[in-house]
Amino acid sequence: MSYLKFLNLMQAVKTLPTFPAMDPVEEHLLNAFAAAWKADKDLTVLSAMQMFEDTSPATVHRRLKTLRKKGLIALETDPVDSRVKHIVGTPLAQKYFDTLDDCFAKASE
Amino acid sequence: MNGLQKIAIACCTAIVFAFVFELNILLFSSFEFTKGVNWIFVPSGVRLAAVLVLDVWGALGIVLGSIGVGYGQYYSGDWINAVVAGLLSGLSPLLARKFCNDFLSLKTNLDGLTGSSLLKIAAAFSVISSVMHQVWYVIHGQTQNFLTNTAVMAVGDFTGTLVVLYAARWVLLRGFRSAR
Numbered sequence: 001m002s003y004l005k006f007l008n009l010m011q012a013v014k015t016l017p018t019f020p021a022m023d024p025v026e027e028h029l030l031n032a033f034a035a036a037w038k039a040d041k042d043l044t045v046l047s048a049m050q051m052f053e054d055t056s057p058a059t060v061h062r063r064l065k066t067l068r069k070k071g072l073i074a075l076e077t078d079p080v081d082s083r084v085k086h087i088v089g090t091p092l093a094q095k096y097f098d099t100l101d102d103c104f105a106k107a108s109e
Numbered sequence: 110m111n112g113l114q115k116i117a118i119a120c121c122t123a124i125v126f127a128f129v130f131e132l133n134i135l136l137f138s139s140f141e142f143t144k145g146v147n148w149i150f151v152p153s154g155v156r157l158a159a160v161l162v163l164d165v166w167g168a169l170g171i172v173l174g175s176i177g178v179g180y181g182q183y184y185s186g187d188w189i190n191a192v193v194a195g196l197l198s199g200l201s202p203l204l205a206r207k208f209c210n211d212f213l214s215l216k217t218n219l220d221g222l223t224g225s226s227l228l229k230i231a232a233a234f235s236v237i238s239s240v241m242h243q244v245w246y247v248i249h250g251q252t253q254n255f256l257t258n259t260a261v262m263a264v265g266d267f268t269g270t271l272v273v274l275y276a277a278r279w280v281l282l283r284g285f286r287s288a289r
Contacts, residue, residue, distance in 0.1 A: 002162055002163055004219075005162045006162050008220055008222050009162055009219055009227075010277075010281060011222070012219070012222040012223055012226070012227045013224070013278050014278060014282060015223055015224035016227065016228070016274055016275065016278050017224055018278075
């Protein structure tokens with residue numbers, strides 16, 4: 001019984017809320033995605049893996065997973081072809097860019 | 110679990126609690142607001158985990174550990190004060206757990222516990238424990254600033270619990286990963 005409680009407590013500890021911190025690669029990817037979203041470009045997992053010359057597709061794929069885990073992007077399945085996943089921004093990503101926008105506006109005042 | 114195992118659990122909890130208490134005095138004595146009231150009180154995290162996981166036997170360990178450290182560090186020669194403060198240290202988390210069972214939907218086996226509900230429970234533990242301690246200090250004539258000391262003690266208990274919880278989180282998510 002105590003061991004079960006311990007496992008439940010450890011599980012809760014793992015889900016403690018934190019501020020999602022990004023590493024430079026994730027930041028680089030998210031900035032590029034934001035530019036693509038702004039230009040209304042269709043962004044799929046496959047196209048994202050091929051859009052960076054300086055980052056390997058495997059690294060991009062790994063960072064897509066971490067960005068998704070941090071709640072900054074979401075994947076939507078294509079209604080026609082279920083193998084295609086579209087990358088979309090989340091409200092948290094929007095908040096992130098809004099905050100950066102505010103900081104930029106304050107800095108330029 | 111037989112009687113001997115329960116006593117062993119209480120003794121181990123007492124040793125861990127006393128060790129962390131001494132460590133807190135060593136590391137965070139500069140954050141002390143008044144005697145016995147600190148802005149960071151890490152043992153409260155151990156207290157929370159012990160009472161949530163080990164129930165009454167964890168609380169008994171906290172009582173023993175708290176009496177030991179309290180008598181040595183704060184109430185030398187004053188057994189009554191050391192024993193009452195120790196009892197409050199162990200009993201207040203039990204009361205807080207009862208409160209969380211009744212009002213914060215905490216299940217006895219901790220099933221369905223999430224990170225955010227754990228933070229709410231930690232806050233409830235901190236407030237209830239600090240209020241009970243400070244009520245005793247007022248009765249015993251040790252403090253005149255009930256509200257201020259209660260607030261600082263609650264903040265200290267909560268920050269200490271956060272230190273323990275986020276250190277555990279780091280170990281669980283990063284420490285084990287890097288060990289692999």
